[in-house]
Each structure stands twice: as structure tokens, then as C-alpha cells.
Amino acid sequence: MRGNIPAYDVRAPKSLTEALEFLHREPGAWKPLAGGTDLMVLLEMGVLEHKRLLSLHAVPELKGIREEKDRFVIGALTTFGEIQAHAELCREFPLLREAAASVGAIAIQNRATLAGNIANASPAADSAPALLALDAKLELASHEGSRWVEYRAFHTGYKKTLLQQGELIRAIALPKLAPGYVHAFRKVGTRKAQAISKVAFAGLARKAPDGKLTEVRLAFGSVAPTAFRATTAESRLQGRVLDLALIRDAKQALQQQLTPIDDVRSTAEYRRRVSLNLLEDFLLQAKNRGEA
Amino acid sequence: MSPSMSAQKITVRCKINGQDRSFTTYPMARLLDLLREDAGLTGTKEGCGEGECGACSVLVGGELVNSCLIPAIQAEGTEITTIEGIAEGEKLNFIQQAFLEYGGAQCGICTPGMVLAVVYLLNRIKKPEDLTEAALRTALAGNLCRCTGYTKIFESVVRACHARFGASAGASSGDQR
Numbered sequence: 001m002r003g004n005i006p007a008y009d010v011r012a013p014k015s016l017t018e019a020l021e022f023l024h025r026e027p028g029a030w031k032p033l034a035g036g037t038d039l040m041v042l043l044e045m046g047v048l049e050h051k052r053l054l055s056l057h058a059v060p061e062l063k064g065i066r067e068e069k070d071r072f073v074i075g076a077l078t079t080f081g082e083i084q085a086h087a088e089l090c091r092e093f094p095l096l097r098e099a100a101a102s103v104g105a106i107a108i109q110n111r112a113t114l115a116g117n118i119a120n121a122s123p124a125a126d127s128a129p130a131l132l133a134l135d136a137k138l139e140l141a142s143h144e145g146s147r148w149v150e151y152r153a154f155h156t157g158y159k160k161t162l163l164q165q166g167e168l169i170r171a172i173a174l175p176k177l178a179p180g181y182v183h184a185f186r187k188v189g190t191r192k193a194q195a196i197s198k199v200a201f202a203g204l205a206r207k208a209p210d211g212k213l214t215e216v217r218l219a220f221g222s223v224a225p226t227a228f229r230a231t232t233a234e235s236r237l238q239g240r241v242l243d244l245a246l247i248r249d250a251k252q253a254l255q256q257q258l259t260p261i262d263d264v265r266s267t268a269e270y271r272r273r274v275s276l277n278l279l280e281d282f283l284l285q286a287k288n289r290g291e292a
Numbered sequence: 293m294s295p296s297m298s299a300q301k302i303t304v305r306c307k308i309n310g311q312d313r314s315f316t317t318y319p320m321a322r323l324l325d326l327l328r329e330d331a332g333l334t335g336t337k338e339g340c341g342e343g344e345c346g347a348c349s350v351l352v353g354g355e356l357v358n359s360c361l362i363p364a365i366q367a368e369g370t371e372i373t374t375i376e377g378i379a380e381g382e383k384l385n386f387i388q389q390a391f392l393e394y395g396g397a398q399c400g401i402c403t404p405g406m407v408l409a410v411v412y413l414l415n416r417i418k419k420p421e422d423l424t425e426a427a428l429r430t431a432l433a434g435n436l437c438r439c440t441g442y443t444k445i446f447e448s449v450v451r452a453c454h455a456r457f458g459a460s461a462g463a464s465s466g467d468q469r
């Protein structure tokens with residue numbers, strides 16, 4: 001049953017300083033509200049516990065995408081729709097564009113923010129494997145100032161993050177890539193739109209002229225308590241030339257890092273099989289790249 | 293404020309279908325209810341109430357959104373287009389006309405959302421060749437219908453595209469799986 005609407009108090013600060021002041025003065029009292037695509041659903045289900053919400057929609061410092069010399073900085077409030085509409089960003093990071101386009105459906109993408117997807121900390125969040133593969137960094141702002149953390153370190157356990165009381169995600173930075181990477185983002189769900197991932201995968205690979213992998217990054221969502229980088233498989237591949245035996249090797253290495261579960265959306269066994277297939281598919285694509 | 297108390301009502305000023313409007317409401321009231329109950333614009337429908345079905349779709353600042361997921365406080369200062377703003381006076385818009393002619397509506401609950409999703413797509417495409425079958429399907433993917441089985445909706449949309457851009461635009465209406 002829907003929550004009791006009159007019971008919810010919402011404030012809409014007009015600047016970042018004002019927003020951080022709210023969080024500082026009454027620690028834990030105010031719950032950030034961005035696009036609302038997670039929180040409004042909780043409200044509808046009658047399980048939105050926080051009765052005081054801090055709507056960030058009017059905070060200008062959290063908006064916009066900025067290109068710098070060696071990175072893109074994406075404001076916390078940037079929606080998945082805005083990501084797809086940003087030509088330079090999409091040209092630089094095709095896999096991010098794919099990830100953004102795979103979230104819900106268009107009307108969801110037009111509200112759902114990148115920072116909301118991160119802070120909500122679902123192991124099935126579609127931005128997670130993409131941000132892991134892109135070596136994202138997060139700017140966390142508080143009354144005291146701001147700090148940068150590696151996105152890779154941000155999710156410390158199921159629904160647990162580095163975010164401290166009084167902190168907001170302010171921005172997400174993505175270092176630019178040298179040219180020549182093979183990009184992939186794949187999402188497997190019940191159907192193409194409005195489906196929560198059973199497995200999501202993001203991959204990046206780059207080969208030297210002699211065919212050796214100079215860099216490979218592999219990230220998976222929905223197959224462990226948090227999205228993760230398949231580091232064992234990555235190090236197995238690093239500096240080697242892709243062939244079928246090596247791909248088998250990498251799949252074996254991935255096995256050890258997969259801890260999928262059975263749930264309402266899928267089975268552990270299905271998730272395991274699909275993860276291995278997605279890895280193989282990506283590595284074959286990388287192997288064939290540049291071969292006649 | 294203790295949890296049992298209720299929040300202060302706020303004033304929300306916005307433009308709906310070109311008209312300036314002002315509402316006094318709770319900050320977490322849904323835009324959907326603001327439109328239907330406070331503004332009396334019942335063309336916007338409620339299906340799921342949780343962002344899945346698209347029946348409540350409207351344009352806010354030109355963007356297609358689910359009004360069931362938007363708290364009133366975030367509607368402040370926005371420009372909103374509902375299905376009531378799509379027809380040209382008494383004359384149906386060409387998309388609505390196509391739904392009528394090709395049987396794209398049965399109970400009609402999903403129809404306003406479907407029409408707005410098409411309006412949004414057509415506002416954004418740069419040239420008719422962009423209206424591929426895949427583009428149409430992506431545009432409608434967030435809108436569920438429990439009556440038509442989608443075939444007639446898709447045909448209506450393709451016909452509407454043809455009406456606007458000529459037969460080269462969009463997928464052929466016979467080609468759907």
C-alpha cells in the first residue's frame with residue numbers, strides 16, 4: 001500500500017553548500033532524493049522509511065557533463081538520457097552509452113541519475129560493470145570538503161558503500177582512453193526493456209600490433225553480492241596473445257570469482273553459464289579485431 | 293518535526309499544456325495525482341504506479357517521463373504536456389487519428405502514454421530515415437498494453453509515421469514479430 005504522502009517532508013536546497021549544511025546539521029535525518037526512480041517506488045510500496053527527504057533537483061553544482069584534458073566529469077544528477085545525448089562522451093566510451101540505454105526504458109532513463117544508480121547500491125545496477133571497466137572515480141562531498149575515491153572500492157558489501165553520513169556523491173570522473181579499445185556492454189534480462197539484469201557484463205581490451213593484449217578489463221554485475229572486476233581472468237590474459245586455449249583458461253579463472261545466487265529472476269547455474277559465455281564472446285570479438 | 297506530524301504543504305507553479313497553473317499540495321504528492329485530481333486532467337492514466345507500464349507518461353520540459361514517479365516538489369517551474377495538450381483543439385493529432393483508424397486502442401488505458409511516447413520520438417528524430425523499426429520499438433518499450441497484443445498499436449504508429457513522413461519512414465507495418 002502506498003505510503004502516507006502527507007507524512008513526508010521534502011526540502012529542495014538551491015546550492016551544494018546548502019544541501020551539505022542540511023546533512024551536517026542533523027546527521028542521518030535527511031535522505032537524498034535525486035530522480036526518484038528508486039525512492040518513489042519504495043513510497044508506492046509503502047516501505048520508504050525516511051520521512052525527511054532532501055531533493056537535489058535544484059542544486060546546480062550537481063548537474064552537467066564536463067570534458068577536461070584527460071577525463072570526463074559527470075555531475076551526480078546526470079541522467080542516463082543525458083549520457084546518451086552527449087556525443088563526445090558516447091564517442092569516448094561506447095560501453096557507457098550501451099549501459100545507459102539498457103536501464104529500464106526511455107521514460108526511466110530520462111529521470112534515473114547515475115549517482116542514484118550508484119548510491120542505491122543494487123548488485124544488479126547496470127551502471128556498475130560499466131563504471132568498473134572504465135576505472136571511474138567518485139567525488140564525495142561533505143560539509144568538510146570533498147574527497148575522491150576509486151569506484152572500485154566504493155561498494156564494500158551487499159548494499160554497503162563508502163558513503164559516510166553527511167556525504168553526497170558530487171561527481172563521477174572517467175579517465176579518457178587511448179584509441180583502439182574494443183568496447184562491450186551486454187545485459188541479459190527477461191526482456192530488453194524494464195528488466196532487472198540477470199547478468200550484466202562490461203569489457204574493454206586493447207591489443208598491441210603484435211596481437212598481445214596490452215590491457216584488458218572485465219566487469220560483471222548481478223553474479224556476486226556487488227559488481228566486480230574479474231581480476232583473476234584479467235591477469236591470466238594480460239600480455240598474452242588471444243587464442244582458444246587462452247580463452248578457456250580465462251573462463252576457468254572467472255569461475256572462481258562467480259558467486260551467483262538463485263532468486264526470483266534467475267538461477268545461479270544460468271547466471272554462471274551466461275557469464276562464461278559473455279566472457280568468451282567478448283574475447284572472441286577482441287581476438288578477431290584486427291585479424292583479417 | 294515528529295514522524296506522526298504531517299509536512300507543510302507547498303505551492304507548485306508550473307505550466308500545463310501552455311497554461312500557467314499553481315497548486316497547493318504535499319511535496320511528495322505524485323505529479324500523476326496533481327494532474328488527475330488537482331488539475332482535473334484525467335487523460336493521464338495510472339497503471340502500475342511504479343514506473344513499469346508507461347500509462348502515466350507525460351512530457352516534462354520536453355522529456356518523456358512517468359508522472360507516477362515524480363514528486364510534486366520537482367514539478368516546480370516546469371513545463372508539462374499531457375495528452376490533453378496533443379490534440380489540435382477539437383481535431384485529433386495525426387498519431388491519435390492513426391490509433392483510431394487502425395485499431396490501436398481497445399480499453400484505451402495505455403493509449404495516452406503510447407501517443408506521448410510517439411510524440412517524444414518524433415520530436416527527437418532528425419530525419420525520417422531515423423525512424424527504423426528498432427527505433428520505434430525502443431520508443432515504445434516502456435509502454436505496456438494488456439488488450440491489443442501490440443500488433444495494432446505498432447501498425448498505428450507506423451501508419452502515423454507514414455502519414456507524417458511518407459512511406460519511406462519507419463518499418464513497414466507488415467513486418468513485426
Ligand SMILES: Cc1cc2nc3c(=O)[nH]c(=O)nc-3n(C[C@H](O)[C@H](O)[C@H](O)COP(=O)(O)OP(=O)(O)OC[C@H]3O[C@@H](n4cnc5c(N)ncnc54)[C@H](O)[C@@H]3O)c2cc1C
Pocket residue numbers: 031032033034035036037038039040041056076077102103104105108111112113114115116117118119120124125126127167168169170194195196197342343344
Ligand atoms: C521501472 C524501472 C525500471 C528500472 N530499470 C533499471 C535497470 O534496467 N537497470 C538499473 O540499473 N536500474 C533500473 N532501475 C532503477 C533506477 O532507475 C536506478 O537505480 C536509478 O539510477 C536511481 O537514480 P535516481 O536518481 O532515480 O535515484 P533516487 O530514487 O532519487 O535515489 C536512489 C538512491 O540514491 C541515493 N542518492 C541519489 N543521489 C545521490 C547523491 N548524489 N549522493 C548520495 N546519494 C544519492 C538516494 O538517497 C537513494 O538511496 C529501474 C527503476 C524503475 C522504476
Ligand code: FES
Pocket residue numbers: 337338339340341342343344345346347348349358359360361
Ligand atoms: S503508472 Fe506510472 S509507469 Fe505505470
Ligand code: FES
Pocket residue numbers: 396397398399400401402403436437438439440
Ligand atoms: S488498450 Fe487496453 S491497455 Fe492497451
